[in-house]
Amino acid sequence: MKGIKNVSSHTTREHIIALFFIFPSLIGFSMFFLVPTLRGFWLSFTNWDLLSKAEFIGFKNYKALITDPDFWHSLFITFQYVLWNIPIQTVLALVLAMIMERSTSSVLVRSLFLIPWLLPNVVVALLWLWMMDPAIGIINEIIKAVGFKSVPFLFSDTLSLPSVAAINIWRHMGYTALIVFAGIQGFPKEVEEAALIDGAGPWKRFFTILIPYLKPVLAFVVITSVIGSFQIYDTIAVTTKGGPVNATYVIYLYIFKNGFESYRMGYATAVSMVLFLILIGISFLQMRLSRANESDF
């Protein structure tokens, strides 16, 4: 009898402690993660402008955005940006990871590549705004010294988007390389040796052995960086502000403008929901395509 009573009081105490421990996080989670998501979903069916009372308007916001050329433009620009950003970043990160693996066992040297990723986007943006300045930026000074004309990187409607992509590639390359590097570390040496004995050359070993082995890591890296790069905002807000002539007007800028400048909260949340759906779709698709959970080993 005594034993049973002990157990039950023991579990009651456990429950009380559990509740007490989890309480602050539960408040934070409900107030700023769970409820806002549901509220955002509800708001996307209203025409709320922060001032008058919110009115339920059904799918009107969604219908409106489908016919808004600005929405499609910003979506198009965002896709384009992702296409500039991800392939180059992933290839460079892979190269850097291979080079890290071959050249140095020094953690210090490897960690130096992480610095750009640790810095604020705003700082990175200002740094490159200065380096890329058409008048006296060092990059253009070098270009001019070699005998070419100054390049208006961030101020050109054709070059601004790839320039922003370059800035973000610079910020994320080292971080991505370190993740890939961690993946390479787990590569079984026997497999490499077996391939060597079979007479496979370095390129063949790279493409038929290492890349398939790294598939889960690469899939992880690509999915997370695609999702991140769909949400590009800071760099563009600081450098081009969406310009010139809307050449860098990405989806986050579109949402920001509608929500925080025109206070069309209902409409802005509808766009954010569409973005959410797109991101879910993309991660699902990429998981399927790359069978991310299975390495070929």
Added chain:
Amino acid sequence: MKNSLSINQRTNMLYKMAVFIIVVFFLFLTLFPFYWVFRTSVAPQQSVFANPTALWPPHATLLNYTRVLGLIDSETAIKMGGSGQKVNFFLNIYNSFLVSIGVTFFQVLFSSMAAYVFARLHFRFRDNLFSLYVSTLMIPGIVTMLPNFILVKQLGLLNSYWGIMAPTLLMTPFAVFFLRQFFLRINKELEEAAYLDGAGYLKTFIEVILPISTTALTTLAVITFITAWNDYMWPLIVGKKESIRTLTVALAIFRLQTPQGQPDWSGMMAGTTLAMIPTFGIFILFGRKIVDSIGFSGFR
């Protein structure tokens, strides 16, 4: 035979040199911009334009720093090429520190408590609740940011430190998830020994779990601090007021002011350098830990 060996050795050396050159190239690409920012930050305004390629500016000075820190009166500042508008990064740095340290302390504390429950204690719906926490990891920031802005506005917290800190003060799903995974791997025998000694859950948590987890807690604290320090969009929308502006917001506003037709490059780079100092400090202290944690949490 001897000959072929030396050819092998030679290709080997060439290969090693090529690898070395590529590493140096990547390192240069990574680090040179920082040097260039610093170089510009100590250049007098005239020499920014007169010697745009000089590796070290003539008449280097720290006046740009005193200027953007608001230590020089505005007349002198205009003469030096400043905007004349009052810049006081000193205040912005203070704001950024206050917000980042507040968020880091409370988020790590409350998240570790929640993570302990999810890892060790039992109650009904515990695992459902944890799945709910984790499922919000996927949600893009803007989805919650719009309603959070409304909430913070309705609570009357716009333009306050609390407003800036609120969404991440009590927890983030990532923080809870990260610590729970770590706590799960702690050997249970250690806690059982504490229980046998008559320690309750609270005591076990404080005296056994937390001390063992210093590595994970430090890593999380570093990540949280950096995220808060770097944040731009949220403090921009809830903290526009000058007196509580964080450094990133102030820097972005500073960039928009173009006095005398040209941006105030040396002042801007002085501000940029100031914004990088905490990051470099953290890097020097915890760089190795962060690199290790990438192998751990980044993928595996």
